[in-house]
Amino acid sequence: MSELELDKLDRQILNALQENNLTSADRLSETIGLSASAIQRRAKRLRKEKIILQDISVVDPKRVGQMATFIVEASLERENAQVVSNFKRRMMAAPEVQQCYYVTGDSDFILIVTARDIEEYEEVVQRLMFQDGAVRKFRTSVVLSRVKTGLAVAIDEGD
Template sequence: MSRSDLDRFDRKLLTLVQRDAGQTADALAEQVGLSASAVLRRLKRLRETGVILGEIAVVDPLKTGKPNFFLAALEIERERPELIARLRQWMAAEEQIQQVYYVTGTADFVLVVVAPDVGAYDALMSRLMADNPNVRRFTTNVALGVGKRGLFVPIPD
C-alpha cells in the first residue's frame, strides 16, 4: 500500500491509533466519522498491508526499574552488503537495542540502547564487538534525562 492509497479516513485513523491504540472501534468511529465496522475493516486492511506494523504498550521506564539510555555511534570497517546485513540482523535480535539508524556522517549506525546499568551496557557492546569484527569502534553518549520518547509518525492530510 502506498501513501497515495491512504484516504483521509485512513490518515485520521493512523493518527488516532498512534496516540492511543487502545481506543475502541466505537470511539475511533465517532472521531473519524465512520461506523465502527468500517473502522475495524480499515484497521484490518492497514495491518494486513503493513502500514500498521504492530501495536505496543509504552511503558514508563521510571516505574519499571529506571533503566539507563545510551546512544551509541558505530563505525564499520567495510560497507560490504553481507557484512552490513549480518550486523543489522545481530542488532535486531538484541532486546536492549531499541532503535537502529543507518546514518551519514562520521558514524555508520546510531543505536538507542536501554540497559539497567553501565556494566550491562558494557557487556552488550563487548559482545557486539566480539560477534561483529566489521565494527571498527563505537562511541557512547549517556542520556542524563529523557525529554521526549516516542515513535509517532506525522501523517499528512
C-alpha cells in the first residue's frame, strides 16, 4: 500500500481529529486557516483513502465495570497460515480483547484483554486459550495502572 501524499494542512487536520474527532469543521477552520467546507472535503478524502480508519470514542474501562486489564503473550503450536488466520479471527470476535498484535520474538501474539475481575479473566482464558488446540502456551501480566493509553499516531506537521 503506497503512502498518500499529505500536505501540512492534512497533517494538521489529522492531529486535531486524533485529539478529538468531534471537533467541528468550523472550529478546525479557525485554528488551521481553511474554510469549514475545505476541512470537510479533506477529512472525507482522508476517510475514503483509509488514512482515518475509524471515528471512535475511548471509554474508561473502570467506569463500565472492567476493573482489570491483562497483557497476554500467546504462542501457537505451529505457525501455518490457517492456524494464524483462525487465531486472528477468534481474537477479533472476542469482545474482551481490546487489541491483538501478531508479533515476532518469543510469542506469536500480544493481546490486551479487559475483564471485570480475575474470575472473569479465568473464564476468558478457558474459552480463548485452553479450548484452542493451537495455543501452545500463554503468559499473562496484570496491569497495575494505566500510565498512557491511546491510539494516536505521531504526525509531524512539517514546515
